[in-house]
Amino acid sequence: MEEMRTLLAGCLRESANGYVVDALIENYPNISELMSASEKEISSVKGIGVVKAKQLSAILEFARKVYAPDKNKRIIVRSPKDVYDLVRADMEFLQVEHFDVIGLSTKNHVIFKENISIGSLNASIVHPREAFKGLIRRSCAACILVHNHPSSDASPSEEDILLTQKLVECGKLIGIEVLDHIIVGADGGGYISLKEQGRM
Template identity: 45%
Template sequence: MLPPEVKLPVNEMPRERLVREGPDKLSNQELLAILLRTGSRGETVLDQSQRLLTSFGGLLQLKDATVEELQAVRGIGFVKAIEIRATLELAKRIHTMNTKEKWIISGPEDVTERVMEEMRFLQQEHFIALYLNTKNQVMHKQTLFIGGLNSSIVHPREVFKEGIRRSAASMICLHNHPSGDPSPSKEDIQVTKRLVDCGNIIGIPVLDHIIIGDQCYVSLRDLGGVFDSVNP
């Protein structure tokens, strides 16, 4: 027979500690335990939350876990997996939101400050476009392509279609390098030149193409050459 679920003393329960001391005083293990609510046979909810973190190598890796991967951990059923996945997605969305002021772009730092944490851990290359108005305010942000960056995948038609629909005055392109090294490849340069040329013809200039690495980035405009024909 399996042992019964182990109970924690009331004063050690994460929920009670959160109310008493505040959420910022709780560890990742304790916050996760609040989501899990109950332990499983033979272990406390804190034991289970620590085992879950250990299974994925920490909170950073847990944030990308799928429902199926979560369910593969002993004691994590479908409901718990769904609740964890939903909570992590909400946290991600809150991190990328800014409701207090408009997102104004004056340089690559304004872009990377907003997207670095969102993009630096992606396991595949994501090509994203920011569509700006005449005041360099971001009107719309859209992921256009996922996968290896080359001219056959990143087609100007798809890149500029949204800009035309929204009457964008200009745009900024960005994509990530999963390796963490933002050094531009030959394909990155070729794609950028093609988009810059098309943007000048259409009337929606590409102001920059930023490559996101792990806590670092490269602005192709700053490198020179590709953007010589684009007005600042």
């Protein structure tokens, strides 16, 4: 919390213990909520005018782009860390669960990344038909499953493990290998690879 206070104070040229920073933290008690806030929402906070809202929104957008991978660079997945680096900017600050599929070529080049489900605070509903539709259409050789936990705990639930096993079996029938399932934790919670954990 103190680190967040210091960062906000530096960005806005305000006192770390001043009412402006207090008001922001009261409205957005963690980085995840602040990163998801729009400029309009920020400007409605007491003590934050239009100028400061634009300034803070620009800084947050810059932070998102720094995390985001270069879209012009051809991406090859060699490890779970490569997947985490690819999706971190999109997933780390989400408030509800998003389930994405990453389609790969025979040499593990990323062909596409697609969101197939948006759920609640602690669950997303995923149907195999939706998971594999884009992969079949784009003739992918393999895929990686990715979803976020809105909490900082990336540990897989029993439902996560059962869903992964179901999708792995579907992939075998279709001929598209499910290489891994990566779970991303919020607010710097890191990631967990079910493949590395031996759970798929």
